[in-house]
Amino acid sequence: MNNKQNFKGKLLFGNSLRDLLNDSNVTNTVLRKITRRRGIFIYKNEKPDHIQALVSTGITPIELTEIIDSIITKEENPKYQSQIIRCNDNNLSLINSVPIDFNLRNIAQEDFSNYQIIGVPNFKAVGDGKDHIELDFSIERFQMTNSSYKNISEFQGKIIIKKENGEVDIKATTSHSSPETKEIAKKVVDYFVNELKKSGVINIKENLIKVRFSDFTNENRISFIKELSQKSNGEKTLYFKDTKDISFKPEPGSVLPDEISWMQENISNLALQGKNLHSTFFFDNVNFYKHIQLYRVVAYPLCQDSCRLN
Structure with missing residues (x-):
């Protein structure tokens, strides 16, 4: 994730600071570390108690940067998911199966959403594209963290589609760094599979199966x-x-x-x-x-x- 808002040098206080500290990605561990470094020890040791202590006393620009960095670190770790489905055509070329009018915005961009897909991403061939294609995409997410400023963050997602097991299976692997990129990746995989079902390459009764540890x-x-x-x-x-x-x-x-x-x-x-x-x-x-x-x-x-x- 690329956070475009420069928080360094900013001072938040009052409701603005409270809203930030209440963010679900700000953990009690981070807040407890700051209060204990100041010599403040709280009996209940719950997040609301640490928030009240920090809102009452205020935070320094260095502490604010530490909190923001903890949010970014938590959101940046990519998560992966793989699914597989049986294919009827051994001679299928994946890159040639991508519809000419493929448009990620039309497939995945929701009206009145808090994010926007960047550019016009499309599938690219890996090698000759017959057995392996990939789609990289990015979004800008707009999040009102308080009434005084707007936080714009950029997240990446990736979709990898490959033929495996003697070209009888199609495996789709997605990586996402936010709930929004996860949902976009899911919509694209579902779209691609539905297109292959329409063409008869995949049996209409076949379903994507998640690849699990076992x-x-x-x-x-x-x-x-x-x-x-x-x-x-x-x-x-x-x-x-x-x-x-x-x-x-x-x-x-x-x-x-x-x-x-x-x-x-x-x-x-x-x-x-x-x-x-x-x-x-x-x-x-x-x-x-x-x-x-x-x-x-x-x-x-x-x-x-x-x-x-x-």
Whole structure:
């Protein structure tokens, strides 16, 4: 998210400050940190109590920046969702299936909404486009945080559509950084699938199925997450930097190899934090894959600002 409103140097007070602190993205942890740094300790330790204390005493420009940064950090983390549907035509070209009159605004822009789609985004071919297409889009969201100023924020979304499993399945993966971009991505995927149903490429009775944790084998789960965190997505739009947080556990009922047999009776969950964790022997040795349930990874891609993938 790119927050276009420059809050630095501004001083909020009274109802303006109260409205900001009451924002659902401002956590009690952030407010408690500020009050305790001042030497203020509140008995009930609830968010309304911290808000009252800060509204009564006011906040500094540095504290305001800290609060705004916490909102931006919370909203910026992208969230991913994958769905899959059966395809009847092995020779289908995805890029040629995008209607000529495709218009994201007509599909997803709602009247009287608090956001606006930027530009005229359209699907692009990855490679020859037969098996892989992508759509990147951005929105400007207008949010009245109080009566005195307008907050304009920019959010990104992405839709990846690929053919898999011998070209008999179509997989749609979406990423979103706000409720609005999530809804737009859903509308586009539904639109695309409905167009393919009209043309007979997808059976009218077929439905999109969400790809969940249990749908992967241990081997596929590790390969999938390693690919997401270490390889570029599409035409080199994401470059891998490091993996610093990994959580996994032994597969229940599995007889572990000798090298990791020490986990058999003593370890129920194992969390690793550090640098270059994807190169540790747990994930460097493919023979371990089927014995490990990998359920969390935090990867840091190379980008202009600080960002991460969860």
